[in-house]
Amino acid sequence: MGVAVEEIRAPGRPKSEEKRREILKAAVKLFTEKGYEGTSVDDIAQGAGVSKQTVYSHFGNKEALFAKAVSTKCKQSGIDPDLIDPDVPLRQMLVELGLRFLGLITSPEAVRVNCVCTSSAETHPELGRLFFEHGPVQTIEVIDEYLVTQNARGRLAVDDTRQAAWQFLGMLKCEAHMRAQFNLTPQPPSEVKRYVESCVDMFLRAYAPK
Amino acid sequence: MGVAVEEIRAPGRPKSEEKRREILKAAVKLFTEKGYEGTSVDDIAQGAGVSKQTVYSHFGNKEALFAKAVSTKCKQSGIDPDLIDPDVPLRQMLVELGLRFLGLITSPEAVRVNCVCTSSAETHPELGRLFFEHGPVQTIEVIDEYLVTQNARGRLAVDDTRQAAWQFLGMLKCEAHMRAQFNLTPQPPSEVKRYVESCVDMFLRAYAPK
DNA sequence: GTCTATATACAGATAGAC
DNA sequence: GTCTATCTGTATATAGAC
Numbered sequence: 001m002g003v004a005v006e007e008i009r010a011p012g013r014p015k016s017e018e019k020r021r022e023i024l025k026a027a028v029k030l031f032t033e034k035g036y037e038g039t040s041v042d043d044i045a046q047g048a049g050v051s052k053q054t055v056y057s058h059f060g061n062k063e064a065l066f067a068k069a070v071s072t073k074c075k076q077s078g079i080d081p082d083l084i085d086p087d088v089p090l091r092q093m094l095v096e097l098g099l100r101f102l103g104l105i106t107s108p109e110a111v112r113v114n115c116v117c118t119s120s121a122e123t124h125p126e127l128g129r130l131f132f133e134h135g136p137v138q139t140i141e142v143i144d145e146y147l148v149t150q151n152a153r154g155r156l157a158v159d160d161t162r163q164a165a166w167q168f169l170g171m172l173k174c175e176a177h178m179r180a181q182f183n184l185t186p187q188p189p190s191e192v193k194r195y196v197e198s199c200v201d202m203f204l205r206a207y208a209p210k
Numbered sequence: 211m212g213v214a215v216e217e218i219r220a221p222g223r224p225k226s227e228e229k230r231r232e233i234l235k236a237a238v239k240l241f242t243e244k245g246y247e248g249t250s251v252d253d254i255a256q257g258a259g260v261s262k263q264t265v266y267s268h269f270g271n272k273e274a275l276f277a278k279a280v281s282t283k284c285k286q287s288g289i290d291p292d293l294i295d296p297d298v299p300l301r302q303m304l305v306e307l308g309l310r311f312l313g314l315i316t317s318p319e320a321v322r323v324n325c326v327c328t329s330s331a332e333t334h335p336e337l338g339r340l341f342f343e344h345g346p347v348q349t350i351e352v353i354d355e356y357l358v359t360q361n362a363r364g365r366l367a368v369d370d371t372r373q374a375a376w377q378f379l380g381m382l383k384c385e386a387h388m389r390a391q392f393n394l395t396p397q398p399p400s401e402v403k404r405y406v407e408s409c410v411d412m413f414l415r416a417y418a419p420k
Numbered sequence: 421g422t423c424t425a426t427a428t429a430c431a432g433a434t435a436g437a438c
Numbered sequence: 439g440t441c442t443a444t445c446t447g448t449a450t451a452t453a454g455a456c
Contacts, residue, residue, distance in 0.1 A: 016439065035329065037247030040431060051441050053434080058439095062432065118325050119245065121393035128392030136388055163408050170384025171377045178346055182338030183331035198373050206416035226421065250449060261423050266451070268421095427452075434445075 020058050022048040027069040032112045036066055036120055070120070070127050073113055077135035079104060081142050086149045090156070091200055093146075098172050098196040101139065105173060106180040115181070140165045157209040164207060171199045230268050232258040237279040242322050246276055246330055280330070280337050283323055287345035289314060291352045296359045300366070301410055303356075308382050308406040311349065315383060316390040325391070350375045367419040374417060381409045 026047030030039040041062055045052040059065040079101055085093065104110060113131070121128035143165040150156045158164045175195070179186055187195075236257030240249040251272055255262040269275035289311055295303065314320060323341070331338035353375040360366045368374045385405070389396055397405075 019440085035247070037245070041433085042431080052432090053442085054440055056433070115325075115328050118391045119329050121391065125393050129394060132388060132392045132394060160408065163405060164412075166385045166405075167381045167409060167412060170381040172380070173384060174380025175376045178342060181328045181331065182342045183335050184339060184342060195373060195376075198370065199377060202374075202377060202416040206412040229422090251451085252449080262450090263424085263452080264422055272450070421456105423454105423456080425453085425455100427450105429449080429451100431448075432446090435443085436441100437443100438439105438441080 016058075019048070019050050019054060023050060023055055023058055023065075024069060024072065027065050028073050031066055031069050032073060032109065032116055035116055041065075066120075067124060067127065070113075070116060070124075071130050074117070074127070074131045074134045077104075077110065077113065077131070078138035079142055084142060084146050086146070086153075090150055091204060094168075094200040094203065095196055097143070097146075098168075098200060099193065101169065102172060102176050102192060102196065106176050106186065108180075111180045136169075140169065143168060154209055156204075156207050158207045164203075168199070168203055171203070172196060226268075229258070229260050229264060233260060233265055233268055233275075234279060234282065237275050238283050241276055241279050242283060242319065242326055245326050246272075251275075276330075277334060277337065280323075280326060280334075281340050284327070284337070284341045284344045287314075287320065287323065287341070288348035289352055294352060294356050296356070296363075300360055301414060304378075304410040304413065305406055307353070307356075308378075308410060309403070311379065312382060312386050312402060312406065316386050316396065318390075321390045346379075350379065353378060364419055366414075366417050368417045374413075378409070378413055381413070382406060 023044060026044050027039075030043055030047060033039075034043075041052055041055055044065070045055050048055070055065065059068065079097070083097060083100060088096075105114075114135075117127055117131040140162065144161050147156060147158050147161040147164055151158055151161065172195075176187065176192060178184075233254065236254050237249075240253055240257060243249075244253075251262055251265055254275070255265050258265070265275065269278065289307070293307060293310060298306075315324075324345075327337055327341040350372065354371050357366060357368050357371040357374055361368055361371065382405075386397060386402060388394075
């Protein structure tokens with residue numbers, strides 16, 4: 001009998017690693033779409049093109065897979081710091097930031113991730129914190145820093161920049177985000193723009209240098 | 211044999227009505243605590259002290275009972291309009307309203323109801339609208355109206371009172387509400403008070419009469 | 421109208437062949 | 439490591455007695 005030709009493998013567990021990625025990808029997709037209870041391990045296995053047992057051998061149980069999937073997703077929210085340009089006129093920059101921010105948080109995917117994280121915050125407190133730190137807090141820090149530089153240039157007179165950052169984003173977010181969350185018809189872009197400009201102007205009046 | 215003494219009944223279906231109320235009460239409690247998927251009809255039947263079949267004969271199926279329960283609950287959110295007193299000094303009134311509002315929306319129960327409504331908004335669009343109209347919108351209208359009266363008295367110069375109401379509540383809500391939603395340690399009352407005052411002062415600077 | 425008992429489906433998780 | 443087949447619990451919903 002001939003010697004069995006064994007498949008040559010790269011170091012580590014190449015085949016296994018690919019399946020692991022596929023499982024995680026499917027899990028992220030399904031959990032963020034349908035939530036924890038609404039997603040079965042069978043669904044994930046099918047979505048990843050593997051058997052259920054393979055899912056279990058990689059991640060142990062459904063809970064552990066859920067935590068892994070959501071924490072993976074959480075690290076992809078937040079606003080891009082590169083948007084900030086301290087030399088652009090203040091009002092223009094704030095309007096731009098506001099519109100980007102609203103676009104980000106009202107996207108269907110962001111709404112779903114947010115929803116899953118809040119739903120599971122009671123049973124998985126670490127997920128609530130993870131999402132909060134990587135999404136909202138990270139964005140607040142970007143705005144905070146920007147306000148500090150504009151303060152230094154004498155364009156603003158903000159005493160507590162972090163508070164002001166929360167005020168700015170809170171103002172912007174409220175109605176649009178709720179409408180998205182509750183699945184209502186979104187406001188037309190013209191109205192969103194009008195609202196953002198109203199917020200920016202109001203913010204600038206309140207924090208104008210004396 | 212003696213004539214059977216039949217229980218005297220008020221018109222309608224008195225006994226049935228009481229069970230119906232008990233079922234609805236238990237359903238509201240459980241659905242708002244554990245969500246749709248996390249609550250079984252068995253749990254509700256047990257919570258109401260009736261059999262499962264009684265639940266079905268009253269409400270048909272789980273979906274219908276859920277819709278009924280959540281819509282019942284939605285009609286109990288929102289801020290009390292009687293809090294408004296147009297004669298109280300403006301700043302004091304806004305701080306008072308802000309603190310009440312934050313207390314209301316960060317209560318564990320309100321957070322849960324909010325969470326259940328957002329989670330089920332995709333499958334039950336009517337629940338999203340119901341909650342939005344009875345909670346947030348109702349509160350906005352109370353603030354809006356208040357701003358109109360203060361405008362008329364020359365204490366404010368708000369051009370668009372509805373926008374300003376959203377700005378005010380949005381600002382207040384943002385961080386505290388998120389912390390509650392994501393199950394993080396709440397801010398100490400002193401910090402909340404400081405933030406509310408900061409928001410009110412900022413609002414008053416932006417909308418001060420010329 | 422209300423109950424107990426049951427039909428049916430599907431979930432999470434595991435056993436054992438390859 | 440990966441698959442198919444299966445165990446076990448529990449869910450929604452219904453049938454039939456009283």
